[in-house]
Amino acid sequence: MKPEAGAPGSLPDRALGAYLGLALGDALGATVEFMTAREIALRFADQGGVHRHIVGGGWLNLPPGQVTDDTTMSLALGRALLEGRRLGRMGDVRLVAEAFVAWWKGRPVDCGNTCRRGIQRFIRNGALSTPPNEGDGGNGALMRNLPVALATLDDDAAFRRISLAQAHFTHNHPHSDAATLGLGRLLRAQLAGADAQDMARRVAQLVKAHPAFRFDPYPGRASAYVVDTVQTVLWAFTRHAGFEAAVVAAANRGEDADTTAALVGMLAGARCGAAALPRHWLRRLAPEVAREVTQQARALVAPFV
Numbered sequence: 001m002k003p004e005a006g007a008p009g010s011l012p013d014r015a016l017g018a019y020l021g022l023a024l025g026d027a028l029g030a031t032v033e034f035m036t037a038r039e040i041a042l043r044f045a046d047q048g049g050v051h052r053h054i055v056g057g058g059w060l061n062l063p064p065g066q067v068t069d070d071t072t073m074s075l076a077l078g079r080a081l082l083e084g085r086r087l088g089r090m091g092d093v094r095l096v097a098e099a100f101v102a103w104w105k106g107r108p109v110d111c112g113n114t115c116r117r118g119i120q121r122f123i124r125n126g127a128l129s130t131p132p133n134e135g136d137g138g139n140g141a142l143m144r145n146l147p148v149a150l151a152t153l154d155d156d157a158a159f160r161r162i163s164l165a166q167a168h169f170t171h172n173h174p175h176s177d178a179a180t181l182g183l184g185r186l187l188r189a190q191l192a193g194a195d196a197q198d199m200a201r202r203v204a205q206l207v208k209a210h211p212a213f214r215f216d217p218y219p220g221r222a223s224a225y226v227v228d229t230v231q232t233v234l235w236a237f238t239r240h241a242g243f244e245a246a247v248v249a250a251a252n253r254g255e256d257a258d259t260t261a262a263l264v265g266m267l268a269g270a271r272c273g274a275a276a277l278p279r280h281w282l283r284r285l286a287p288e289v290a291r292e293v294t295q296q297a298r299a300l301v302a303p304f305v
């Protein structure tokens with residue numbers, strides 16, 4: 001597909017770049033999810049030891065260009081936000097909960113354990129949030145928060161409130177909260193056109209406020225534990241100025257590769273804009289995904305254009 005999103009560097013271009021970037025990273029990384037970096041290097045030995053093409057497969061045996069829960073949960077959340085805005089109650093977590101239930105009932109290709117627990121609990125007893133839990137340190141709330149960042153561009157208090165509300169539907173852990181807000185604010189700065197120096201300063205501030213996210217020297221783990229995820233995302237995003245290089249670097253760390261690559265794709269896509277995304281990857285992205293991502297990106301930022 002050909003992105004149609006206004007002038008390069010404009011807000012619509014950056015917002016679409018972020019959302020398509022998330023989907024592209026998901027589609028690339030899914031092929032090597034749960035593999036180790038060493039297994040990936042061996043498996044792609046005939047391609048220089050690097051996985052860099054959207055080919056599907058992986059443990060979910062996906063068709064090329066198909067995405068996983070990272071993108072489809074984001075789309076479910078985006079639908080809830082747009083409906084809430086229409087009804088004058090954007091961020092109402094009941095709408096978010098209902099959107100996640102509809103997503104779950106649509107038989108998604110995968111769903112993390114903590115997400116499934118939160119959705120099943122809501123179906124059982126209507127609970128809209130989960131109490132703080134040591135076991136909720138996964139990256140499931142972080143991975144799907146992009147639409148909240150787009151929908152609240154003019155209002156940081158609303159960004160914080162809605163991010164935490166949607167997060168706590170399934171995950172309630174201080175590292176998850178810090179990651180969801182921290183990466184969301186980096187995304188918002190990048191959407192506003194922050195330059196590399198400004199972004200580096202903001203990344204340093206995030207690490208100073210949350211030393212667990214320190215990624216230099218890179219500890220080398222890319223699991224679904226949100227601390228590992230954030231370290232890998234910040235490492236790949238800051239080390240590579242180009243979109244493709246940054247996303248490939250994250251995916252090739254393996255482990256939760258679809259999620260780390262999706263989040264790098266989100267930040268790097270906001271940095272370069274939709275017009276600069278790699279055409280050979282966009283051509284591979286499932287058309288129905290590209291369509292809804294494009295429609296949502298445009299609608300979510302429409303009030304700010």
Ligand code: MG
Pocket residue numbers: 068069070110258259
């Ligand atoms: Mg996934």
Ligand code: MG
Pocket residue numbers: 033256257258259
């Ligand atoms: Mg994943």
